[in-house]
Amino acid sequence: AGREFDLALVADLAGATDGLDDLLESGLLVEVAPGRGAFRHPLIRDAIYSDMSWARRRLLHRQMAERLQGDGAPPLAIARHWLAAHEPEHVRWAYLAASQQACAIHAYRDAAEAAHQALNLWPNGVDEAQRLDVLDQFAQCAQLSGQLSEAARAWREVAEGRRHAGDARGYALAERQLANVAEMQGHWETAL
DSSP, X not given: OOSEEEHHHHHHHHTOSHXXXXXXXXXXXXXXXXXXXXXSSHHHHHHHHHHSOHHHHHHHXXXXXXXXXXXXXXXXXXXXXXXXXXXXXXXXXXXXXXXXXXXXXXXXXXXXXXXXXXXXXXXXTSSHHHHHHHHHHHHHHHHHTTOHHXXXXXXXXXXXXXXXXXXXXXXXXXXXXXXXXXXXXXXXXXXX
């Protein structure tokens, strides 16, 4: 989570402002801008956080993720809260949204990283066709951001998955992309 936060949002999730008022008055929490708070030191934040029960922490992260999602917050911020709430399915979808958002603005390295995170959370044998589509997106973004060895690895897996699924056109497209990456790496025989 970030260093700054919306005081009204936290008070709303907590159901009261008493605790925030106490923290502000004691100086442990400071108002860095109107309606924005931050802990004076990360150790204070960590101590308060660790003092909560694990169930309460998960519930707060779940509520925060739902609230941020409803407010249209950036997908990576949402993903961090779903992760802390131990909701892997929601985390995966948030990372996918972050990847698509980053790709749309040509932030290919960020898009590749988010897609990679989503793929790491993908359950084995679940919706393999969609997983291959995400792996394809990861490969494209990795290639466009200069991560050629990662792109090649992903294109090989996409090609194999498409071949195994009987998708001849998808297999051929993945092989073409793999050849492009091999050419960019100067591996001419592999490219041919």
